[in-house]
Amino acid sequence: MRICFVGAGALGSTIGGTLARGGADVFLIDPFRAHVEAINAHGLRMLEGDVESIAKVTACTSAAEVGGVADLVIVLVKSYHTRDAIRAAAPIIGPQTVVMSLQNGLGHEDILAEEVGRNRVMAGKTYVGGVLLGPGHVRSGVVGKETIIGELDGGLTERAQRISETFNRAGILTLLSDNILGTMWDKLFINVAGGGITAVTGLTYGGLYSLPVLEECALAAISEGIMVAQAAGVKISITDPRRAWTMASAGLPPEFKTSMLQSLQSGNLTEVDYIHGSVVRWGAKLNMPTPVNSTIVALVKGLEYARTDYPGKA
CATH class of the missing domain: 1.10.1040.10 (N-(1-d-carboxylethyl)-l-norvaline Dehydrogenase; domain 2)
Incomplete structure (x- = not known):
């Protein structure tokens, strides 16, 4: 599964790096150039407790650099950047692309639906934590932290199941909800x-x-x-x-x-x-x-x- 993160700060990098280690084809898209360059040069350094590992993941400053559409676009920008960010992500959104917000609060899903169509949008909430320690370096808090995803209409679909399985396989405890x-x-x-x-x-x-x-x-x-x-x-x-x-x-x-x-x-x-x-x-x-x-x-x-x-x- 090709997964693109629109917004790769502490949380986007933590979840993206974890998914990459689980076998997903992950792209981290973020305007923080020093962060992007450090990841591409040395991999994403992930500190978990006292153990540090390297996640091999591709980072970009724009969606146009990805080179193709994504299966899943995860939006993790600051709330007030949501509309501009998803518009800038147009090059990676194809007919079958799922767009999912893991942002805090309410209202992002409506903005995303207005921009790409409600049928493409899923929503989720995560209790995973992350701290950006420096360019290309995060402290991740994944173990025991729950992520919940679901369709806006409450349906339990094949695509939701596939995304949940991808997350769980990587070690991110993910539940499907019929009441997202x-x-x-x-x-x-x-x-x-x-x-x-x-x-x-x-x-x-x-x-x-x-x-x-x-x-x-x-x-x-x-x-x-x-x-x-x-x-x-x-x-x-x-x-x-x-x-x-x-x-x-x-x-x-x-x-x-x-x-x-x-x-x-x-x-x-x-x-x-x-x-x-x-x-x-x-x-x-x-x-x-x-x-x-x-x-x-x-x-x-x-x-x-x-x-x-x-x-x-x-």
């Missing part, structure tokens, strides 16, 4: 638990989980999401906000920083529109107020405006 939208909402609750609050406060998880007032805020934000999902008829497995709050910090050290906080500290835009903003958008469709998540979105947007090259900023 519910799975995506469950993961969203976990992102809602800490993402925006840590971005606003600048706190790592050690601080977040030390202040009861922040816990109350997080639980209120999660509760809004649960109520919106239930009102929309989504089948979710997380119905107690405290469960999502607990799951969010499971196995993570006190110094852990959410991706939203890391983005702000790096002077980049966040994915707040696809996390807390998803709760707000779905709530608006149902005429349900979401004051906690709306406030978090507004505050994060204010910080983006102050600290980044915010679109339209004077």
Whole structure:
């Protein structure tokens, strides 16, 4: 199976390298030229625990360099780059190509469907972790980390089964879901638990989980999401906000920083529109107020405006 990753940062490189070691024909596509050149020159260095190995994988700075279409395109760019990224991936998308998002939040699947057709799109969520240690070098967290994939309409198709088998054969624990939208909402609750609050406060998880007032805020934000999902008829497995709050910090050290906080500290835009903003958008469709998540979105947007090259900023 030829698999192309559109976005090969820490997570894309970790999953792509693991699939390559499992026998897949993998291409990592990313504009980070130093990363691409290091991979092509020396292979992708993957550190797992204290053991380092090399994955033989091809890296490119553009889809045009791949030379042919892919069986599977996995999108792992920052949420706000999704539309531009899939348009740039046109050279590798053929009639039978499956396009799948493993990004955090909700809404990417709709953007992908608008660009390539809903029949080509699958969705998924992964708990695999990765840290980019330097160009061509990642710390990977694959063992025991679950990935869930599924068709948008809930069907259990041959193509979904084939992708699942490829992932599992490489050592990525992958389950098929006939309710991928519910799975995506469950993961969203976990992102809602800490993402925006840590971005606003600048706190790592050690601080977040030390202040009861922040816990109350997080639980209120999660509760809004649960109520919106239930009102929309989504089948979710997380119905107690405290469960999502607990799951969010499971196995993570006190110094852990959410991706939203890391983005702000790096002077980049966040994915707040696809996390807390998803709760707000779905709530608006149902005429349900979401004051906690709306406030978090507004505050994060204010910080983006102050600290980044915010679109339209004077």
